[in-house]
Amino acid sequence: xxxxxxxxxxxxxxxxxxxxxxxxxxxxxxxxxxxxxxxxxxxxxxxxxxxxxxxxxxxxxxxxxxxxxxxxxxxxxxxxxxxxxxxxxxxxxxxxxxxxxxxxxxxxxxxxxxxxxxxxxxxxxxxxxxxxxxxxxxxxxxxxxxxxxxxxxxxxxxxxxxxxxxxxxxxxxxxxxxxxxxxxxxxxxxxxxxxxxxxxxxxxxxxxxxxxxxxxxxxxxxxxxxxxxxxxxxxxxxxxxxxxxxxxxxxxxxxxxxxxxxxxxxxxxxxxxxxxxxxxxxx
Numbered sequence: 001x002x003x004x005x006x007x008x009x010x011x012x013x014x015x016x017x018x019x020x021x022x023x024x025x026x027x028x029x030x031x032x033x034x035x036x037x038x039x040x041x042x043x044x045x046x047x048x049x050x051x052x053x054x055x056x057x058x059x060x061x062x063x064x065x066x067x068x069x070x071x072x073x074x075x076x077x078x079x080x081x082x083x084x085x086x087x088x089x090x091x092x093x094x095x096x097x098x099x100x101x102x103x104x105x106x107x108x109x110x111x112x113x114x115x116x117x118x119x120x121x122x123x124x125x126x127x128x129x130x131x132x133x134x135x136x137x138x139x140x141x142x143x144x145x146x147x148x149x150x151x152x153x154x155x156x157x158x159x160x161x162x163x164x165x166x167x168x169x170x171x172x173x174x175x176x177x178x179x180x181x182x183x184x185x186x187x188x189x190x191x192x193x194x195x196x197x198x199x200x201x202x203x204x205x206x207x208x209x210x211x212x213x214x215x216x217x218x219x220x221x222x223x224x225x226x227x228x229x230x231x232x233x234x235x236x237x238x239x240x241x242x243x244x245x246x247x248x249x250x251x252x253x254x255x256x257x258x259x260x261x262x263x264x265x266x267x268x269x270x271x272x273x274x275x276x277x278x279x280x281x282x283x
Contacts, residue, residue, distance in 0.1 A: 052144035057127045058167050058194070060105040061147075061216045065206070065248030067129075067196060068241065069109055069220040072229060081224055084234040088241025098124035107147070114140060121146055129218075131172050133161045149196060153177060158190060168194040168215060175200030180208045187213030203240070203247055210251035219244055 050056050061067065068085050072078035082097055086104060098106050107127030108120040114136040117128050121140075127147040128137060134150065141148045142165065151172040152158045161169050174182060174197045183197050197209045198218035209217050223244050228236040 053126055054141065054144040054147040054167065057105045057107070057147040061127075061168065061196070062194065063252070064245075065210055065216045065252050066244050067216055067218045068223045068244065069198075069218050070224050071220065072224075077229060077232065080232065080234050081229060081237050084238040085223055085241040088238040089245030098126075107149075111137065113137075117141075117148075129170060131170075133157065133164070133166070135164060138165055151198070155186065155189065158186065158193060158195070162190070162193045168196060170196045170198045170218070171214075173199035174209075180205065180212050183209055183214050184212040203243055206244070206247040207251040207254065210248070210255055216248075 050059060070078060070082055070085070072081060079097070083100075086097070086101055097104070105126050106124070107129060108116075108123075108125045109129035111117050111120060111128050111130050111134070112132075113134065117134075117137045117140060120128055125146060127149060128141065129149045129151070130137065131151040133152060138148050138150065147167060149168055149170050150161045150166050151170045152161050153172060158169055158171070171177070171183060171186065176199065178185070179200075183195065186195065191213075194215040195213065196216045196218060197214040201209065201217045201219060201222065203219070203222050206217055206219070223240045224237060225233075225240060227233075228240075
């Protein structure tokens, strides 16, 4: 199972377990706040900060662009790596991290059944991710106590999950299905369905996925580098998280500019003059 955060992290273990908070011997800079994009004007972002957990997490995902997925062999390494990522501007999900970072959107991934989902919620997970659609999990979070992100690979699966009530859908395994071009193709018939691109995504491709329609991307090895994890090089993980947060924010801002440009064109008359009340940028 995996733990996740927005500007988020997701952890992986065979079962969800209770973790004891550890004193970190490292200090990290945090140049980018997880709230950096909370007020962006992106077309699929939420305008008003919602009261329920599910929609708050959805807003965080759409306003950050990054969900970091952490898999570790031990609880100690997982905690330290997650702290490094959180301090770099990206989020993760374990019980002690929920207590340390109460405002972060922290969740658990690779949840395959209702029992594991309930365990994750008891530990404080704010969102649940699956590689496929598990209807029982969606039913259990229907009261918005958490956000469920089911996985889907085909247009049929995406439409089914959306019609069943999923607020956002993970397209998995996106790289094997065609990568950026596949996301772009899916968004043509489903422009109204928020999608998270997952699997095989690098830091350099974050902007491409978001520009072509993804609301966010899932990053795993791109942040939690295998060599860095093995060597417990948490400073490098922090640096990679900082880079991921920056690229996600940069991509969202660029998308905002393009969207506002499109709206201005649509509001223009044939002779190029703008009609009253053009779109305004949100600070």
